[in-house]
Amino acid sequence: MTLFALSRRDLAVFAVFAVVVLAMPFWLQPLGAAYPALMQKFVISAIFAIGFNILFGLTGYLSFGHAAFLGVGSYTAVWSFKLLTMDAIPAIFFAVLVSGLFALVIGYLSLRRSGIYFSILTLAFAQMCYNLAYSVLTPITNGETSLQLTLSDPRLIDTALAPRPAGLPSASLFGHSFSGLEGFYFCAVVLLIAFFVTQKIFASPFGMMLRAIKSNQTRMTYTGFNTRPYTLTAFVISGMFAGLAGALFAITDPLAGTERMQWTASGEVVLMTILGGVGTLIGPVIGAWFIEYFENIFSAFNESVVHAFFSFLPAEIADPVALVASKFVGEGWQLTLGLLFVLVVVFLPGGIMEGVRRIGSLFGRRGTPVSPGAARAQPAE
Amino acid sequence: MARSDQNIVLHVDDVSKNLGGLQALSDIDFAVEEGTTHAIIGPNGAGKSTLLNVIVGRLPPTRGAVVFDGTVLTGKQPYEINQLGVARVFQTPEIFPELSVLQNVMTPAFAKRDGAFRINIFRTVDSEAEIRDEAEAILEDVGLSTRLASHAGSLSRGDKRRMELAMCLIQHPRLLLLDEPTAGMSRHDTNTTIDLLKKIKARGMTKVIIEHDMHVVFSLADRISVLSGGKIIAEGTPDEVRGSAKVQEAYLGGAHRLEAH
Incomplete structure (x- = not known):
């Protein structure tokens, strides 16, 4: 089966990744982050980031407008809930389809330029989408009050199959409503599928073409490749990943607001990817988890937590240390994240993954001879 | 004439x-x-x-x-x-510096076999044995068979040019x-x-x-x-x-x- 074929190394990576993702409720416990709502965020952001990396990491085109596709995915999913059914599958299907269509149009226009002009174009389109959602398209998006489920939604398929429930329903899968950890595991399985698809793209000739476009577009054209459809395909795929992430946000919480499309959300996925390691498989996932952790846990630390942490020091030292340290947690969490980002970009341009690789090579893996048959060089990992 | x-x-x-x-x-x-x-x-x-x-x-x-x-x-x-x-060798070698030498030479073979655009994601590069074998043979011809896994960007200028020539030759x-x-x-x-x-x-x-x-x-x-x-x-x-x-x-x-x- 070539459809599922991957190298042994990639399969091993997938297996380890699957264990790590599925075991999140256990290893996040000591980190204080093992509650379903947050773990769902971890998993969904990871999907958003690996999709973004297919465009940015492989082709080098830096989009500053991917939040638009995330938002489109959320709105589409909520409309699927409202009009058809609370089932997750149609919601995901339509969200991916519609965000893919948006990506096709925006990508077709933006990819006529490269470099900073491409980035600006995507940012402009995303801001247009945001403003449309905020004002002009309020009948569809419900503006700043956010698009929500109501008791009077038609839900044609659901009401045809069963009597209307009393309250507002929640998202379900084949008639089974998600509760607690089930929502997380559903998202986790979707992440694993998305990760596998990404692995296939990375290992495929198509993925090699995208890397070659990033490396030298002139050579690609003189080598007989029409590069525009390649970059457009990458753009649409990454837009669909973003739409998928948007749909999952809506599934875990059936609500779609404009803030999901704001430019800060587009910037955040860029940070996740760079922090973790552009062009690597795992990097964007780690970057996404890192930033989500900071945003949700680190920001909740207050001064008393810091004091408790430094309580082993004598009081004269502990107080000033805790005072300074407390500025970097709680409301100051972005200060720490910013510093971290600067340190990574300056000292580890390949992101956290480069740090991991450097540590790995310290322990002598460098000496492994590369057999010609396995000479699939890893330029970006 | x-x-x-x-x-x-x-x-x-x-x-x-x-x-x-x-x-x-x-x-x-x-x-x-x-x-x-x-x-x-x-x-x-x-x-x-x-x-x-x-x-x-x-x-x-x-x-x-x-x-x-x-x-x-x-x-x-x-x-x-x-x-x-029509294939072209440039005055300053135009290569893919971030890819390996083998990948540099395999890439043009895909353009020859699959045309100007094809979404080929079901197979892996590793499983394309025919193209890899041909790329290895041509790299042998140009004297780069010991550098297959090297980053193309790290080659000397003369080697880059030899590799670029191999990239053209694989397209026949x-x-x-x-x-x-x-x-x-x-x-x-x-x-x-x-x-x-x-x-x-x-x-x-x-x-x-x-x-x-x-x-x-x-x-x-x-x-x-x-x-x-x-x-x-x-x-x-x-x-x-x-x-x-x-x-x-x-x-x-x-x-x-x-x-x-």
Whole structure:
């Protein structure tokens, strides 16, 4: 089966990744982050980031407008809930389809330029989408009050199959409503599928073409490749990943607001990817988890937590240390994240993954001879 | 010309190119026969690179046309021209520095096999044994078989050029265009490159070489066009060109006189 074929190394990576993702409720416990709502965020952001990396990491085109596709995915999913059914599958299907269509149009226009002009174009389109959602398209998006489920939604398929429930329903899968950890595991399985698809793209000739476009577009054209459809395909795929992430946000919480499309959300996925390691498989996932952790846990630390942490020091030292340290947690969490980002970009341009690789090579893996048959060089990992 | 038209692979048909008021090429007309090596020589600024750029579609000619194998190339995109069977080696090697040497050479083979665009995500690069074997064989030919897994960007300039040549050869082009293939090379590297190009010639590949190194030109070319001031001032076999008083006077003598100023 070539459809599922991957190298042994990639399969091993997938297996380890699957264990790590599925075991999140256990290893996040000591980190204080093992509650379903947050773990769902971890998993969904990871999907958003690996999709973004297919465009940015492989082709080098830096989009500053991917939040638009995330938002489109959320709105589409909520409309699927409202009009058809609370089932997750149609919601995901339509969200991916519609965000893919948006990506096709925006990508077709933006990819006529490269470099900073491409980035600006995507940012402009995303801001247009945001403003449309905020004002002009309020009948569809419900503006700043956010698009929500109501008791009077038609839900044609659901009401045809069963009597209307009393309250507002929640998202379900084949008639089974998600509760607690089930929502997380559903998202986790979707992440694993998305990760596998990404692995296939990375290992495929198509993925090699995208890397070659990033490396030298002139050579690609003189080598007989029409590069525009390649970059457009990458753009649409990454837009669909973003739409998928948007749909999952809506599934875990059936609500779609404009803030999901704001430019800060587009910037955040860029940070996740760079922090973790552009062009690597795992990097964007780690970057996404890192930033989500900071945003949700680190920001909740207050001064008393810091004091408790430094309580082993004598009081004269502990107080000033805790005072300074407390500025970097709680409301100051972005200060720490910013510093971290600067340190990574300056000292580890390949992101956290480069740090991991450097540590790995310290322990002598460098000496492994590369057999010609396995000479699939890893330029970006 | 007494040659039969059937064997003509490339016909540069009365091409002129005006670059911002400068007449870079005027009335260039020559034909390249199948399996031969045609050299274009001339001093700097004679219009050699402009001519090559017109042939590969990077610059549209102001007048005239370039006909390859019965197809007019004028107005076609570089990738379309490559798909017709024209490969090009650049003056400064155009390679994929971030990919491995093997991947650099495999990539053009996909363009040849799958066309200008194909979403091929069901197979893995590793499972494309046929293409990998061919790439390895060609890298062996150009003397890079020990560098398969190296980053292409880390190769020496001479090795990069050899690899770029391999990238063209794997496509089995009907016409290979070489822009100063030995520029910036040591005498030793130049000689190995000449041997390599002779080896390709034995395979019957048609080549157009732009070069100012006379040693290279006279070792390889079947026919030579001498370009000066955007015009072809002489054309013929190496012996004819070498013996031509007109060339001596207009090209070599002229160049020397200019330098003497």
